[in-house]
Amino acid sequence: MRRVASLLYLLPAVALGAWAYWPITANFFHGDDFQHLYLIADGRLGEFLVTPHGGHMLVVRNALFALSHALFGVDPRGYFWMVLATHLLNIGLLAAAIAAASGSRRLACAGAALWGISPLNAEALGWYSVYGQVAMTALLLAVLGWLGRVLRDGRSASPLAALGAYLLLVIGSACFGTGIGIAMAAAVALPLCLPGRPNRFARWLFASLAIVVPLLYALVQGLYRLITGGWHASIAGTRDTLPDALTILSLLARLTAVAIARTLTGDWLPGAWRTPAMIGCAALYGLLLALALWRAAPAPRRLLLACLLLAGGAYGIIAAGRGGVASQAVFELSLRYHYCAPALLVLAGCLALSIVGAPLAARPRLATGILLAWLAALAANVALSPPAIDHYDAERKTVAMMKAVVTVRALATPAGETLVLFNRPMPPLNYFARMGEFPGWAGLFVIFFPSNEVLGHPVVYAMVDPAIVAQLRRRGGRRTATLLRTHEEALPLLAAGLPPAPTASPTVAPTPTPTRRAPTRRPTPRHGSRRGAPR
16 A cells, blocks of 8 residues: 555656657757767767766767667667666665655655756756666665665664665666766765674675776776777866866765755746846755754764765766856856756755754645645646757758758769768867867768668768778778778769769861842932932
């Protein structure tokens, strides 16, 4: 019966999350997605699996990307239905973690619904390359749900369950960059929650994350260098862009304030009010936490501190990794940094509310009425101000144009001739083109056409920069090596496809055509002239 009641409390949160974010199923690929699809379609799966990309460790995310490509090909609908399903799972896992930590199904429903519809989730859910953070959040929430049940029941952590939670955290560190920060923070946070002699094995196990995760990161980087012959460009310049400690702390505070304010207020506040709202919401949240820490029993206090440490780990690694190359305003606008950490802040806030508002639990009717009013307000928020979701229609149009150009040119090319196309850049990926990693429209051709032959014509793309062509050939897979040409290499193919010049025939003198002399007409006598006048 309790499970049925828990499901009834869970359904409104899941329904609101589905209502807010089902439009992402109409999204298209964007940005880094094309780079990943290109590596997969080019037959470079081994390189793709260990490609770090932006300093992240993405082995698990890349494996999920390759699996999605095997299941759905280049149809984005399957990708984003999987993202939506994972988000709804995360809403349920967050509700379970809040219920385990606070003992309140009403708070679990309210908190999970608030986070599930948050506009901060729009970019993480609408951009498939960020799916690793969504998957990592599921693993983390499963661990926190287990930890909350252990602390609620007052029992020690079994070695087998602790090992399972440990493996989930290690896997999560290979899903997205924030997973590394969370795993490093978990090396402190989880031993803090498991005191006593019976939990000695679990404490030492979780503390070893501080050593195992950096070693795993170094191993993945080494494998990438072994396969490609060099460090990834995003790693090579990392030491030159690391910010100082004061910048990291400043960005950490701003990221936290943005998460609290935007989660609570959504997109209702105009830009001029956002900074005061961030300060006010962060101050109220901090006051609630301080009051809860003062009144809490030891076990809930440790869990509350653990949630805050994990959120700090998620935002701290972002501040350290991006603080040297991005301004503070970028972190407010780049919503992809705000998926996992806001869930942790909501969990900590609900736990604090359960401690401070304990007398309300003795009045279930009043608590249920407050919950219903809260859910109604959230539903009105989704109806009146839904999350702003970018469907990336510009990228969809670019791909459609590329397909049309290839097809029309193939139809116009004589049978048996090679189709030579001059390459074009793809603006969102010009950075990768400069690094010799994504060849513009030629890369799109590799992704969206199954082979280097269209309608019986071999296809080649001519590129301007011979150095980039050489680099792409050297690192290219089974299709890039034969697809790309320099302009000099493409000229003979173009000349072979041109129609032959007309041959000169012997000139024959034209026969002169006799001209007929036009008859002369006698001039008409003028008025008054005597010529022709009657006698």
